[in-house]
Amino acid sequence: LIQTIAWHDGRVRYIDQTRLPGAETYVETASWEEIAHAIRTLAVRGAPAIGVAAAMGVALAGRAARALPVREALSAVAVANAGLASTRPTAVNLFWALDRMRRVAEDGGWTSGEALAEALAQEAVAIHTEDLEQSRRIGEHGAVLIPEAARVLTHCNAGGLATGGLGTALAVLYAAHEQQKRLSVFVGETRPLLQGARLTAWELKKAGVPVTLMTDSMAGAAFARLGFDLVVVGADRIGRNGDTANKIGTYPLALLAREHGVPFYVAAPSTTFDPDLAGGQEIPIEERAGEEVMGLAGVPTAPPGIQVWNPAFDVTPHALVTAFITEGGVIRPPFPGRLPSKWTAPAAVRSQP
Amino acid sequence: LIQTIAWHDGRVRYIDQTRLPGAETYVETASWEEIAHAIRTLAVRGAPAIGVAAAMGVALAGRAARALPVREALSAVAVANAGLASTRPTAVNLFWALDRMRRVAEDGGWTSGEALAEALAQEAVAIHTEDLEQSRRIGEHGAVLIPEAARVLTHCNAGGLATGGLGTALAVLYAAHEQQKRLSVFVGETRPLLQGARLTAWELKKAGVPVTLMTDSMAGAAFARLGFDLVVVGADRIGRNGDTANKIGTYPLALLAREHGVPFYVAAPSTTFDPDLAGGQEIPIEERAGEEVMGLAGVPTAPPGIQVWNPAFDVTPHALVTAFITEGGVIRPPFPGRLPSKWTAPAAVRSQP
Numbered sequence: 001l002i003q004t005i006a007w008h009d010g011r012v013r014y015i016d017q018t019r020l021p022g023a024e025t026y027v028e029t030a031s032w033e034e035i036a037h038a039i040r041t042l043a044v045r046g047a048p049a050i051g052v053a054a055a056m057g058v059a060l061a062g063r064a065a066r067a068l069p070v071r072e073a074l075s076a077v078a079v080a081n082a083g084l085a086s087t088r089p090t091a092v093n094l095f096w097a098l099d100r101m102r103r104v105a106e107d108g109g110w111t112s113g114e115a116l117a118e119a120l121a122q123e124a125v126a127i128h129t130e131d132l133e134q135s136r137r138i139g140e141h142g143a144v145l146i147p148e149a150a151r152v153l154t155h156c157n158a159g160g161l162a163t164g165g166l167g168t169a170l171a172v173l174y175a176a177h178e179q180q181k182r183l184s185v186f187v188g189e190t191r192p193l194l195q196g197a198r199l200t201a202w203e204l205k206k207a208g209v210p211v212t213l214m215t216d217s218m219a220g221a222a223f224a225r226l227g228f229d230l231v232v233v234g235a236d237r238i239g240r241n242g243d244t245a246n247k248i249g250t251y252p253l254a255l256l257a258r259e260h261g262v263p264f265y266v267a268a269p270s271t272t273f274d275p276d277l278a279g280g281q282e283i284p285i286e287e288r289a290g291e292e293v294m295g296l297a298g299v300p301t302a303p304p305g306i307q308v309w310n311p312a313f314d315v316t317p318h319a320l321v322t323a324f325i326t327e328g329g330v331i332r333p334p335f336p337g338r339l340p341s342k343w344t345a346p347a348a349v350r351s352q353p
Numbered sequence: 354l355i356q357t358i359a360w361h362d363g364r365v366r367y368i369d370q371t372r373l374p375g376a377e378t379y380v381e382t383a384s385w386e387e388i389a390h391a392i393r394t395l396a397v398r399g400a401p402a403i404g405v406a407a408a409m410g411v412a413l414a415g416r417a418a419r420a421l422p423v424r425e426a427l428s429a430v431a432v433a434n435a436g437l438a439s440t441r442p443t444a445v446n447l448f449w450a451l452d453r454m455r456r457v458a459e460d461g462g463w464t465s466g467e468a469l470a471e472a473l474a475q476e477a478v479a480i481h482t483e484d485l486e487q488s489r490r491i492g493e494h495g496a497v498l499i500p501e502a503a504r505v506l507t508h509c510n511a512g513g514l515a516t517g518g519l520g521t522a523l524a525v526l527y528a529a530h531e532q533q534k535r536l537s538v539f540v541g542e543t544r545p546l547l548q549g550a551r552l553t554a555w556e557l558k559k560a561g562v563p564v565t566l567m568t569d570s571m572a573g574a575a576f577a578r579l580g581f582d583l584v585v586v587g588a589d590r591i592g593r594n595g596d597t598a599n600k601i602g603t604y605p606l607a608l609l610a611r612e613h614g615v616p617f618y619v620a621a622p623s624t625t626f627d628p629d630l631a632g633g634q635e636i637p638i639e640e641r642a643g644e645e646v647m648g649l650a651g652v653p654t655a656p657p658g659i660q661v662w663n664p665a666f667d668v669t670p671h672a673l674v675t676a677f678i679t680e681g682g683v684i685r686p687p688f689p690g691r692l693p694s695k696w697t698a699p700a701a702v703r704s705q706p
Contacts (some may be wrong), residue, residue, distance in 0.1 A: 191568040205658065211659050211660065219665035221668075245409070249569075250569070255573070255605070255608055298652075299650040301564055303374040306564050308565065309539070309565050310567065315577065
């Protein structure tokens with residue numbers, strides 16, 4: 001289990017993922033603004049982890065306002081909720097977690113700021129605990145799909161660092177590894193921010209799972225020359241038809257998988273499914289600053305003054321997805337009507353594309 | 354025209370491409386070993402440019418040996434030829450150029466080392482001149498395929514820097530640009546060595562062609578959301594059936610092009626076609642040191658002690674190629690029997706996979 005994020009004595013402790021793998025740095029904060037900043041700068045990232053962090057951010061706001069009259073405390077909590085909602089647009093788990101925190105605040109009839117703060121902290125911790133349990137079940141359901149001695153391709157980081165501590169795609173691989181299935185895992189470095197190289201390679205190495213790093217552009221050669229038994233990735237938002245937004249570069253891997261007859265699995269908790277969206281065209285895709293592509297760790301890699309395009313996610317059409325692995329089990333096509341739909345976002349928390 | 358490489362007064366002058374775009378550094382040398390080193394380290398790269406550089410390297414060896422008795426001079430030239438052949442295995446232009454230099458040396462009946470040196474220098478300059486003329490004609494034939502206001506995707510660098518000074522894929526775009534076709538060109542950065550970001554963006558910017566940089570992993574999103582009118586890339590070696598080895602990451606672009614109904618063109622001179630190879634499975638693919646993937650410009654990007662896979666090229670199956678653009682014209686399928694086959698490598702200069 002990775003100590004991605006934890007609620008600890010009224011403070012939040014998280015690992016600063018921007019400093020991995022060079023340094024394992026833990027940050028403790030009592031400020032929801034600092035949590036928002038951590039999400040925006042990808043110090044905390046991965047759809048489920050963003051949800052957990054945002055919930056804890058709201059809990060921090062409640063705690064900071066606990067000495068205020070209830071009305072003012074509720075208002076401070078609402079400000080934090082809105083601020084956290086504006087950090088990143090694509091991962092729907094963020095809006096789901098914030099909506100859950102909002103319901104706790106609004107359903108209260110609170111007699112004191114102290115009681116409100118306590119309830120918010122409990123809810124945030126519950127969201128974290130549920131996330132860990134979901135990861136465990138995703139691993140359990142997914143491991144069944146992993147053959148003995150499988151060569152597996154994953155992308156970006158859908159591991160402990162992307163969740164409350166165990167993962168989605170990597171939870172499946174960890175479970176198979178525990179069953180002694182002798183995996184070999186390939187991961188693309190995941191430019192521009194290198195979550196594959198920096199985070200997934202680090203996690204898998206730590207867990208003793210053999211991992212091979214390549215550039216994202218090498219996946220085609222790997223399918224053609226080495227072959228894979230399966231691909232498993234995480235997700236940031238999944239539409240009603242199964243169209244899946246995930247880290248940029250996922251869609252070409254799905255296309256390669258189909259071309260080479262390799263199953264392509266998406267591992268995600270039910271909180272990543274967005275029943276409000278018919279399909280992938282409606283998923284808001286974050287575009288980030290061009291500097292991420294124009295250099296690496298402060299070293300410029302391109303001439304100044306050119307255009308840059310830097311979308312953080314792409315959409316894999318549902319037809320390329322072999323199955324979804326959720327905490328409720330493995331879901332195969334046809335997807336419409338079979339995907340989790342436990343939550344519909346109220347207008348107030350919908351992201352603005 | 355880019356001053357990629359030139360024969361100048363018994364010396365070779367080349368631009369050190371490893372230092373672009375930060376610094377425009379020209380190196381002058383009289384040593385064939387230094388040319389071999391430049392090819393090995395990618396200071397000179399791109400299949401046609403490697404051929405030109407290798408020919409000039411042999412000419413340098415001839416010049417260094419010009420005061421020796423003919424027999425010793427020929428032996429020194431043969432050593433250089435073999436040394437240059439061992440630099441990189443995939444680009445067939447290298448073996449073609451070296452074979453041509455070998456024929457000049459062996460066909461001689463030389464009366465002096467001086468005469469041999471002069472003939473080798475003339476042959477190397479001729480190879481360079483022919484390369485420029487081939488590029489010009491590739492541009493001419495290819496420009497016809499470029500629609501007005503086209504959005505074009507290319508990969509790596511198949512420009513002036515990859516050839517004697519004008520390019521293959523980029524020669525097509527330069528010709529269309531001169532015809533005022535208002536192009537917009539996208540290029541992936543081309544990890545690990547960033548030829549797209551460092552070289553193609555630099556060349557196109559210099560030529561006034563609007564260029565947008567993205568990571569290699571963004572091509573899928575670009576096809577799906579922005580759309581392209583065509584893809585045009587270069588090649589390092591093409592088999593008899595049209596299977597094409599080119600910079601790693603090319604094959605997934607060809608697959609995306611087919612999926613989205615976009616034409617995929619390969620621009621290459623006849624010297625890149627290898628009639629000895631039936632298909633792509635036989636093309637020797639260079640694998641380079643893992644450090645290229647484990648970091649960037651000296652900055653580590655992954656935890657130490659993991660496995661790395663770093664093939665420099667992939668093979669695009671002929672079925673994904675819409676047409677080849679050569680100096681002789683545009684060649685459409687079925688390819689067998691229609692592709693250039695002017696040269697068959699003698700066993701002595703075949704690369705060792």
